[in-house]
Amino acid sequence: MADATLEASRIAVEFAGLRALDGVSLTLRQGEILGLIGPNGSGKTTLVNVLTGQVRPSSGSVHCAGEPITGLAPPAIARRGIARSFQIVRLFTNLTVRENLEAAAVAQGAGRREAAVRADLLLEEFGLAGYRDERAGALSYGDERRVEIARALAAGPRFLLLDEPAAGLNEAESDALLALLAALPAERGLGLLIIDHDMRLIMRLCHRLHVLASGRTIAEGDVVSVRRAPQVIEAYLGTAHA
Ligand SMILES: Nc1ncnc2c1ncn2[C@@H]1O[C@H](COP(=O)(O)OP(=O)(O)O)[C@@H](O)[C@H]1O
């Protein structure tokens, strides 16, 4: 498993004439935290949608651990060990917190007992044990966000893709989330891709960054060099003025 990667190659996506992605290649390795950043509308969510099968690329390919997964439906991709969260929380609001996690584990082939054990361990780890039997729809926004990540982990993924997991959280909640996320790659050996606008969080959490602007990769590499790259500074200043 040493070279297990999730790899997108030369991805293009078109929406009714709009080129949302144009020749983007991205590699996520197990054990690393990769930050996917860029101005609004630069194609970040679309790229995650391609990696998880929600959007079919018009060209390019996606490989997981060397096997092609391009164009597979989301459940088939999930079975390869790729889990995600959404920019807008999508829990089963009428199920309990625990049932949400169990459902994710069962969907990946765990038996009922194993699913319950996995769910309880994750609820403990995420400080959610007290909400175990609450309806997911009754939680605060910050707690919903944590449940969504715990649920993605209940599937036992090799790769976890988080679309703005800290959006709408206050600073204390965001710091708590950061501590949880920072531990995941070493603890579970998974590759974590995170989209976020909070540069403080991104800079503290990520090992590498991949920057998109207008559907193209404008920089990638270690955090310090990417942050200093003139094209990155320009892309961010440009949108600050817009
Ligand atoms: N389903 C869709 N149909 C049409 N256009 C879309 C769709 N999804 C995204 N887009 C467009 O694609 C571009 C990239 O969007 P998105 O990937 O959501 O950007 P980001 O996540 O970086 O803010 C935007 O111009 C957006 O309006």
Ligand SMILES: [Mg+2]
């Ligand atoms: Mg987005």
